[in-house]
Amino acid sequence: MPTSPVWGSRLKTRGVVLDLIRAARTISRVELAASSGLTPPTISEAVRDLMTDGLVVEAGRGASTGGKPPTLLQLNPNARYSVGVQLERNACVIVIVDLAGRQVARTSFRGTAQMPPQQALPFLATHVNGLLDAAAVDRDRVLGVGLVSYGPQDRHAGLLLTPQPTDEWFDYPVAPRLAEILGMPVVLDNDAAAAAIGEYWIGTVDPRSTYGCIYMATGIGGGVVVAGEVYRGSSSNSVEIGHISIDVHGDECPCGNRGCLENYAGPAAVVRQALDTPGLADQLVLDPAGTDFLSEFARIAAAANAGNADARHLIEQSARYLGCAAVTITSLFDLDLIVLAGPSFAVAGSIYQTLIQQEVDRRTFARRAHPVRVVPSVSGSDAAAVGGAVLVLQSELTVGHAHAEDGMLPVRITSAGSTSSTRSPRDQRSIPE
Amino acid sequence: MPTSPVWGSRLKTRGVVLDLIRAARTISRVELAASSGLTPPTISEAVRDLMTDGLVVEAGRGASTGGKPPTLLQLNPNARYSVGVQLERNACVIVIVDLAGRQVARTSFRGTAQMPPQQALPFLATHVNGLLDAAAVDRDRVLGVGLVSYGPQDRHAGLLLTPQPTDEWFDYPVAPRLAEILGMPVVLDNDAAAAAIGEYWIGTVDPRSTYGCIYMATGIGGGVVVAGEVYRGSSSNSVEIGHISIDVHGDECPCGNRGCLENYAGPAAVVRQALDTPGLADQLVLDPAGTDFLSEFARIAAAANAGNADARHLIEQSARYLGCAAVTITSLFDLDLIVLAGPSFAVAGSIYQTLIQQEVDRRTFARRAHPVRVVPSVSGSDAAAVGGAVLVLQSELTVGHAHAEDGMLPVRITSAGSTSSTRSPRDQRSIPE
Known part of the structure; x- marks a missing residue:
């Protein structure tokens, strides 16, 4: 049996209305009805509830379309x-x-x-x-x-x-x-x-977009957002782009797979490649025994930005490998946008953006159906x-x-701890999503 | 703005009820209310409509749970x-x-x-x-x-x-x-x-499953179904698994990408590998100038099933390459099931199923979170x-x-032809989904 749809739930209605107000910044009740497909009385009731809870406030009047100018609503950000x-x-x-x-x-x-x-x-x-x-x-x-x-x-x-x-x-x-x-x-x-979802909520992503985020810190991860919601899969372990194979004959990774993207393109891999490049380690004062790959990678990226040919070669090579994986997620999820986020993109963003865009333009399967843009995250390292x-x-x-109880806004989430002790054995359970 | 949700639409309700009846085969009105979260009067109205249209018929009575045994409903398959x-x-x-x-x-x-x-x-x-x-x-x-x-x-x-x-x-x-x-x-x-969706509708897939289908005929394609609906992406060109790279340093493919799965594992690739295997072409009467790769591939698969070591090596190699891509889609979409469908799996299904299952078990990133099963399609070549x-x-x-008009079941789809002449130029448009 499919999960029960909670048609017409008052709480779900509140959620829809609140999200429309958030996305629009200011909006009238009439516009809310038009955007949501909900009836004016339903909108009025939901807005009244949200105002009672202090989540929404009135924000002056909009332009008249003939009659009395409509009252505009906006979120109360401090609520x-x-x-x-x-x-x-x-x-x-x-x-x-x-x-x-x-x-x-x-x-x-x-x-x-x-x-x-x-x-x-x-x-x-x-x-x-x-x-x-x-x-x-x-x-x-x-x-x-x-x-x-x-x-x-x-x-x-x-x-x-x-x-x-x-x-x-x-x-x-x-x-x-x-x-x-x-x-x-x-x-x-x-x-x-x-x-990925942060980009949607505070960024400039079109709400109808199907887009992906490649996140690079010490490791490389991914996220996909479809119409404003994170693509979850069966257990919320989706879009693990750092551990897809870009070389079927590549070396085994501790994760169990072989030829994983992270081992070619990630910060630790680039640092290792730099240590193997004659002279570069000394020049950039890299520590062969170091474990803070983020700082060492940042030094290589800075050198690449400053015109060091060896460093630039390594960053460009990393970008090409990432481009290969970006083409894979684009052709699989049929993305129209890829956002590059996290500290390791933040230090060499323009090289990555340019080369990943090139690979996507040239190699994505459905490139004749629609363009795919590659952009940096608006939140950079904080994404x-x-x-x-x-x-x-x-x-x-x-x-x-x-x-939740219908009509009540839950301010407190149930503590996640309560589920921990009732888990069934790891190899038997499936995680409902 | 998000697309308008059509809350409480009578037609949507009919669709939900019809799908529940289809999935259950026989079901009572009380069970429909429990499964859908809809009220008994709403269920009664929807069922009355569906019966008037001849789509649903009564099918005797179910077991009593104390009172009068409930009337069961079922689809009228010939409607x-x-x-x-x-x-x-x-x-x-x-x-x-x-x-x-x-x-x-x-x-x-x-x-x-x-x-x-x-x-x-x-x-x-x-x-x-x-x-x-x-x-x-x-x-x-x-x-x-x-x-x-x-x-x-x-x-x-x-x-x-x-x-x-x-x-x-x-x-x-x-x-x-x-x-x-x-x-x-x-x-x-x-x-x-x-x-993929055929498997859900007529097969034995759990409706809550997030599963993938790998389809192999002359080419290799893929589909993913999330909670009973095809994952579409931005233009319905998703899950093009045949043209993801399994070798970043591989040869260019006519599609524009390099190292594409299809060129390693697909029927034409296996036929080419067989032609390059000394003696095998003669033994299996393969035509070096042939273009009917499906039949030639079927002969190689039959030889592999019959114990021909060279043929078996080639089919196993194809299965390992497919296993690599199966791990990629599993780690990206977080699948709990992979269905192998189409004529080229139908001829050597057990070799493919066994080896792809091995690769998925060993290499999928989230294998500790839940198992992933690999199964043949119930529809085989006809999938x-x-x-x-x-x-x-x-x-x-x-x-x-x-x-559609609320409350009316559209028996005729709008002709797709009407949209053809109004398309904007290829390079500017985005295809809404």
Whole structure:
């Protein structure tokens, strides 16, 4: 049986109306009815509810179309906030965004490196609390925290299904534990999926677009958004572009696959290639025993931008490999846009953008059907953290409320921890999505 | 602005109810209400409409749960029919299916080879008319024809965006022209997408599954189905798995990409490899100048099944290459099932199934999150044609009725021809989906 459609649910209606107001910035009730296909009385009721909750406010009058000028509505951006936390080995970012998706506070710091989760999560919580205090954000107005990191994940249980960077992380309940420390709801999601949806919410992406995001930090991930919603697949472990094979005869990767993109194009691979290039390591002061691939990669990228031929060759080679994978996701998902996000694109964006665009233009299967644009993320290095915060806003305000009480806006998410102890054995369960 | 949701539309309700009855085979009104989330009066009204139109009939009584045993409902399979036509160079299949998706007539014949469309379409129409006459199907009950073929396509205009097999095919309005000859609506779609949705409609796929179909005839295509609907992307040119690169350093393909899967694993590639294997060509009587790769490939597959070591090596090698691409689509779409469909899998199914399953189990990124099964299509060689017919049923009966009159079941689709003359220039337009 298909999942029950909740036709005409009052809460779903509120979500649709709220998202239309958000997307339009200012809009009248008449325009809301026209855009949504809902009747004027239904719109009026939903708007009244949203105004009572303080989520929507009136914003003057629009242009008259003959009669009385219509009252315009807009979000009340200070009504709610959410926090985005990017968990990464080499660079962490935390942001607070308001209901309109605008960043109101931000901090970044060196990543959690080889810390076990028992140490890393209190460390992250200290930063979150510090940022909330510094920004003087009322905690009662914080919907929750979007914790974003690499995959594979069990998103519903809020844990990572990988022993990266240390064995303790595998199967550790990161989201429930962070929720416990912070005393607020925490949802776990994929960093690249977060970056992708963040682009939609705060960026300039056409809402009808089917677009992809390639996210490059220490690793390479991907996300696809279809009509404003993240493509999830059967367990929210989709678009793992860093671990698709670009060479069927390539070397085995620790992930189990062979010839993985990440081992050709990712920061660690480029650093390794630089160490193998005579003279370049000395010239750029690269550490053969280093593990902070993000900084070392940034030095190579900076040298490429400054005209160093060897460095430029390596970055261009990385871009061509990424171009190959970009063509693959474009031909598979039939994308009309690719967004490049994350710190490793941020340092050499124009080289990557130019060469990936060339590959996509030349090699995508359906290039005669429509053009495919390659653009940098509007959020650059912060894209994943901003997206994590946006995912909280989106899931709380517009979709996924099937289990909430009709007509009530849930300000608190059920703690993810409760699902952890009832999981069936790993090899038998399927993760419903 | 997002597309208008048509909340509570009477027609959409009918579609939901009809699809629930189809999926359940027999179901009571009470069970329909429970499954759909719709109120009992809404269900009663929708069922009354469907019975008036002859689409649904009563089918005795179910088991009592205390009170009066409930009346069961089922589809009236003879109420409507649709036709599926698979257009292929080396093998064409035409099927007629009833409302329940059951095949009521079938014919197959050698493909359209190098015929130009001006010759191929009347040829196909003659076969369609002959099959309808032979099966004595009332044309007033035929919803339309699903014409399925390879991509890229402009699905809305009903034309192919490829000069395969001859230049005349590029941009030729195949669907409008066939509609004109047959005097009935014709929709064009991708053969692999059709095969995928056909599996859902008539097969044993879990409706919540996110699954992929790899379709191998002369070429290799793919389709993904999410919760019972084909994943479309921005222009319905998605999942072109035959033209993703499995070797970034591989040879250029006529499609513009390099290292394409089809050139390693497809029937023509296997035939070429067999011709290069000393002695094998003579042994299997392969024609070095032949173009009917399907039959030649079938001879190699038969030899592999019969224990010929050289032939088996080639089929296994093809299966490993396909396994690499299967891992790619699984890690990108996060699939829980892969269906192998089409004539070229039908001749060596167990070798392909075993080896692709091995690769997926070993190399898929999220294999710790859930298992991924690889299975043969229930429709085998006919999967695309059956799927073409099913797509007509699905689009006419359950979804995509936003423009139809509320409460009216459209028995005739708007001719696809009307959109052809109003297209904007190829390089400027985007195809809405």
